[in-house]
Amino acid sequence: MPLIRNRYGKGRVRVMRIHRDGEQHEVSQLSVKAMIEGDFARAYTHADNSTSVATDTIKNIVNVVARENTALCAEEFCQVLANRYLDTYPQIASVAISAHETKWRRLNFGGKPHPHSFVLDSNGEPFVDVAATRGGPPALTSGIDGFAFMKSTQSGWENYPRDRYTTLPPTADRMCATSMVASWKWSAKPSSYPAANARILDTLLEVFGTTYSKSVQDSLYRMGEAALASVPEIAEISMACPNMHFIPINLSAFGLDNNNDVFLPTDEPHGQIECTVGRG
Template sequence: MKLLSNRYGKGRVRVMKILRADDTHTVQEVNVLALLTGDFAASYTESNNSKVVPTDTIKNTVNVLAKEHLGAEIERFGLSLGRHFLQRYEQVESATAEIHAKNWQRMTIDGEPHPHSFAAGSEAKMWTQVVCRRGGAEEIRSGVRDLVILKSTQSGWADYPKCEYTTLPETRDRILATSFEASWTWSSAPANYNTANDAILAAMLAVFANNYSPSAQRSVYEMGEAALQACPEISRVDMAMPNKHCLLINLKPFGLENQNEVFVPTDEPHGQIEGSVVRND
């Protein structure tokens, strides 16, 4: 027998930092997963822990580097973590930092943005994954998870193959709702990750809202195209669009017609539509 692969680290390291610009504050709250690969096989096969950095030390490192490096752009914080573990421990071959940011929204009081009061936003989270490898190779992905979006019309599903097990009727006017996930891979660093991420997400949501959707598959492709057009520094977009179905309620037994007005929302079971879009070159 032999050990095929291994990695380890610390997960769900939660850190909140107040970013201060005079009297105006910004809340940055992150949830970090840090993973290491390297010369750790002896710990698995020989009970030899002499090269294994304790996961508690990894947690402490996240906290200390948050004090020094955590700012508005979580991608740059991920780079500081990955580079630190490679520089500090010669036995580490790669360090991965996956970081999710909580959506704190500034309150508006008496029509003005408040300098230091916030409300929790939606469950949608911006995130990044940074992988730093010995030798200088670095890979960065950014994206969004748990973004629940819905359009109440301008979506359909028709012209699909049918068999003896098909019960779904065709429609050219339906609700399209999903808990959207997307990630994009950086080929070069933008001037500002947050500004670029906002532009990418805005481009995808504009396509979702404005274009007629003959299928979630078509929407995924068009949203990926829009993201690549919006930001020349990304080379690939990966997306998942699990349906949140809205099923039309049959009101005929009660003498009523239901003209796409009353639905049962459900996400079990759900369709799972995924796709990746890259540049031609």
């Protein structure tokens, strides 16, 4: 029976690129699918792998091209990537690249764009919880679910217990990102709930984005303190922050350093940091 058509490749190759221009950082997070066609029929019909490029190699080339081209937009990056496959392997007749981009929007504080702090576009779902009984005032809670934000530097994790089970190295410079669930309990009615909610969120982001973080725990506590100081009508604020990990990709096998420029985005498994900050 004839083999009518074949192609193969690698899907969901997730890569985060950071391009540094002094203190100004540009970020680009892509999920790439690279599919190739060409002289591969015998792998199907005769169990002959002699012309087949390993799918792991296809993935590695995405990471190498990412490291060599941190400044390119998604369209330019995908074209360079496709040409790399064609230039490297004469048995490839055609390449199909598709890339979906996760958009991060730069934060602004005091009307000034911040160089390395971002929020996810189309971000978060605000919510309200009311618990009402007869004979008493309702208990009102506001919050936001799945609000993602990150900074590409000014975060560390050091001076923690290390033993024979510890493999994570300490660092004073890492990416820090989370998808936060936060809620705050009202003790009084503000002049405007929407305005107060916006002020709480702005305060949380400003503390996170503009100060060095010794840990997510350190940032959350200071964020909570600032929110309580900013909006006196809330009694306490709770935050649950699963880490969105960006793991530096080891490119030494290709003679390349990384320099904290290319990362693998992943959220499984993730650290889960939670706290509630209230008034004394």
